[in-house]
Amino acid sequence: MEEKKVIRKQIFARRKEHTDEQIEKMSRQVTQRVLELALFQEADRIYAYADYNHEVMTRFLIEEAWKQGKKVAVPKVVGQDLVFYELDSFDQLEEGYFHIPEPARGEIVDWPGVVMIMPGVAFDAQCHRVGYGGGFYDRFLEKHPDTKTIAIAFDFQMVEQAPWEATDIQPSYVVTEKETYSK
Secondary structure (H helix, E strand, O other): OHHHHHHHHHHHHHHHOOOHHHHHHHHHHHHHHHHOOHHHHHOOEEEOOOOOOOOOOOHHHHHHHHHOOOEEEEEEEEOOEEEEEEOOOHHHEEEOHHHOEEEOOOOEEOOOOOEEEEOOOEEOOOOOEEOOOOOHHHHHHHHOOOOEEEEEOOHHHEOOOOOOOOOOOOOOEEEOOOOEEEO
């Protein structure tokens, strides 16, 4: 746990070092790489997060999914769980849990076999993930094992070896602006 705290602190510092313009440019590059994945291309429903605080921006990916006729849903924290709401417009989002944008209204969905675009703090080339420490995504994925996962991150979020525990669920892919990793 201590090692994860150190990694989180290091990555948060790296995120702060980047300008909004750099984050946007790299986010567009990550989006392009995700669009090339067969897993994304074949999906008709996508779970995505609403980005916050220099995470990979998901707006471009969500907009492209809509253009392709895909349905998109984003999470809201309810107690200890993530609940996904279908997103038809960014106007549905407002500040929520820990200031993260969340849907204020809309239809709650529980789509089977969906592709999830997930965040994280740090990753390694074997697709191990260091999250934010709340366990929300691990709990959700444990209850929804048919969910296919693509984590998106910036190259500076990649570490040599991400500490992991048996309860940590690895994404199928980690996509950065420079590389695509698969487990």
